Amino acid sequence: MGLTVGVVGATGAVGSKMIEILEERKLTIDKLRLFASQKSVGNTVDFRGEKIEVELLTEDAMKEKFDYLLFSAGGGVSEKYAPIAAEAGNTVVDNSSQWRMTEGIPLVVPEVNPHVLKGYQGIVANPNCSTIQMVVALAPLHKRYGIKRVVVSTYQAVSGSGHKAIVELQNQVQDENYPNKVYTKQIFANCIPHIDVFYDNGYTKEELKMVYETHKILEDDKIQVNATTVRIPVYYGHSESVYLEFNEAPEINEIKEILRNSPGVVLMDNPAENCYPTPREVANTDETYVGRIRKDLYNPNAVSLWVVADNLRKGAATNAIQIIEVMENYKR
Numbered sequence: 001m002g003l004t005v006g007v008v009g010a011t012g013a014v015g016s017k018m019i020e021i022l023e024e025r026k027l028t029i030d031k032l033r034l035f036a037s038q039k040s041v042g043n044t045v046d047f048r049g050e051k052i053e054v055e056l057l058t059e060d061a062m063k064e065k066f067d068y069l070l071f072s073a074g075g076g077v078s079e080k081y082a083p084i085a086a087e088a089g090n091t092v093v094d095n096s097s098q099w100r101m102t103e104g105i106p107l108v109v110p111e112v113n114p115h116v117l118k119g120y121q122g123i124v125a126n127p128n129c130s131t132i133q134m135v136v137a138l139a140p141l142h143k144r145y146g147i148k149r150v151v152v153s154t155y156q157a158v159s160g161s162g163h164k165a166i167v168e169l170q171n172q173v174q175d176e177n178y179p180n181k182v183y184t185k186q187i188f189a190n191c192i193p194h195i196d197v198f199y200d201n202g203y204t205k206e207e208l209k210m211v212y213e214t215h216k217i218l219e220d221d222k223i224q225v226n227a228t229t230v231r232i233p234v235y236y237g238h239s240e241s242v243y244l245e246f247n248e249a250p251e252i253n254e255i256k257e258i259l260r261n262s263p264g265v266v267l268m269d270n271p272a273e274n275c276y277p278t279p280r281e282v283a284n285t286d287e288t289y290v291g292r293i294r295k296d297l298y299n300p301n302a303v304s305l306w307v308v309a310d311n312l313r314k315g316a317a318t319n320a321i322q323i324i325e326v327m328e329n330y331k332r
């Protein structure tokens with residue numbers, strides 16, 4: 001028998017990508033239900049040749065029987081509705097940050113820590129987009145050399161802030177005076193070192209997500225992570241400059257070999273042929289791309305790398321659907 005799946009936030013940037021990916025992958029789905037706010041009720045979405053009407057998200061709807069509910073409608077919606085759905089026996093894969101650090105709630109990147117899903121039912125958290133792509137690249141290197149310290153700077157696409165942010169950039173490309181609504185400053189022809197809210201220690205919430213989610217997923221809170229997260233005027237695809245200090249001195253060729261053979265990673269590293277990943281090239285793919293691998297000039301235990309992935313796919317929708325696939329495999 002096929003699955004009954006619901007998408008909450010079905011009209012959003014990530015929600016619509018979830019529907020697209022459900023259509024592409026092999027999961028057998030008997031029934032797909034779509035939920036959003038009053039504004040979208042009655043709109044239809046095509047899914048495998050069928051027109052599906054968007055329904056209003058209500059508490060009663062979340063108490064109905066679903067095999068999986070994919071949530072991507074913001075933290076407030078997840079805070080209120082995910083526990084109601086889970087209480088009713090449904091498994092929720094939540095893309096918001098609401099439940100990620102809650103003890104007992106698995107935070108999962110299927111290439112890295114699928115084992116935490118064995119026998120689990122309830123709310124599962126999908127990690128932050130920048131964290132997902134970073135840990136896909138880091139996990140196999142941590143296993144081999146032990147990572148002591150990570151210094152990461154991100155170059156994040158506007159689609160990570162939702163549909164409204166894509167529209168804001170499109171409008172500012174046409175008219176530089178188009179007002180800043182989603183961002184605090186103009187995003188067109190600019191870069192903004194401010195993602196999510198600031199904390200008293202000077203870091204943003206996005207930066208601290210990269211610290212604590214990395215610890216939880218890699219099951220090692222001794223890794224020293226220092227993040228600077230930056231929004232740039234790119235529509236799709238997050239890039240990251242990652243500096244890694246290991247407990248021992250690695251060989252660059254061995255790092256390349258490890259990454260070449262790691263699940264979900266594509267090595268794209270041949271400077272002589274200008275071969276390194278960029279957001280445009282990796283858009284619409286599900287892998288994490290790594291290039292520009294080089295040794296630190298001073299510290300023999302340290303390397304730099306460049307990591308790029310499609311933030312709406314591997315950074316959100318694909319990862320969430322891979323979580324469902326892992327859970328289904330464990331049930332077999």
Ligand code: A2P
Binds near residue numbers: 011163
């Ligand atoms: P709607 O389009 O009806 O407002 P994005 O991340 O691209 O901004 O999308 C957010 C998604 O979450 C949209 O599908 C949006 O629906 C949905 N959403 C936001 N707030 C609510 C809410 N209170 N109840 C249900 N869906 C919501």
